[in-house]
Amino acid sequence: MNPEPFLQLDRVIHEKGRLPIMALLAAAPQLSFTEMRDTLKMTDGNLTAHVRTLHEAGYVSVTKAFQGGRPLTTYSLTKQGRKVFTSYIDLLEQIVQQSKGK
Amino acid sequence: MNPEPFLQLDRVIHEKGRLPIMALLAAAPQLSFTEMRDTLKMTDGNLTAHVRTLHEAGYVSVTKAFQGGRPLTTYSLTKQGRKVFTSYIDLLEQIVQQSKGK
Numbered sequence A, B: 001m002n003p004e005p006f007l008q009l010d011r012v013i014h015e016k017g018r019l020p021i022m023a024l025l026a027a028a029p030q031l032s033f034t035e036m037r038d039t040l041k042m043t044d045g046n047l048t049a050h051v052r053t054l055h056e057a058g059y060v061s062v063t064k065a066f067q068g069g070r071p072l073t074t075y076s077l078t079k080q081g082r083k084v085f086t087s088y089i090d091l092l093e094q095i096v097q098q099s100k101g102k
Helices: A019-026 A033-040 A044-056 A079-099 B019-026 B033-040 B044-056 B079-099
Strands: A060-067 A070-077 B060-067 B070-077
Touching (some): A019 A033, A019 A044, A019 A079, A019 B079, A070 A079, A079 B019, B019 B033, B019 B044, B019 B070, B019 B079, B033 B044, B033 B070, B070 B079
Antiparallel strands (some): B060 B070
């Protein structure tokens, strides 16, 4: 077994609660807090904490705007976030292939 | 995006330090502590702690024997450990496929 792909996994993304947030944002240009919470079935507190960590890592950007006179906050992957997520998924693919003997 | 495979990830296996231990043991009938440590480039303390958690979860069995008059401890996946690891890798594969749009 080659341990390299395991060693290279980004801990910020690998966390079970943060991985689906990255995957969800990778599949959309941007999403609101409510859209993310409803898709991921997370509590407000959990989602807030994980998004903050991803933001502090430079992987997620936060945009505050107004829509119909009400504040709307949207989230999207930064260029760096998209890059590290692609690398992370490539490592997962290597791990799956190794483990399935491909 | 379907969040189910993310939600189903086994936290005991998903931890970055434990995942390569499970993958290594899945690829061999049994291994000694030294063999695992050298392949995974882990410290004794780290490996000991992770193996203990996997043992307590019922995923890894520990066998103590003598070889040439010296004690030899070997580790292997239990039947349950092999089953949960296979399920975990199947989930990773679904996550990779979703993320690559396959």
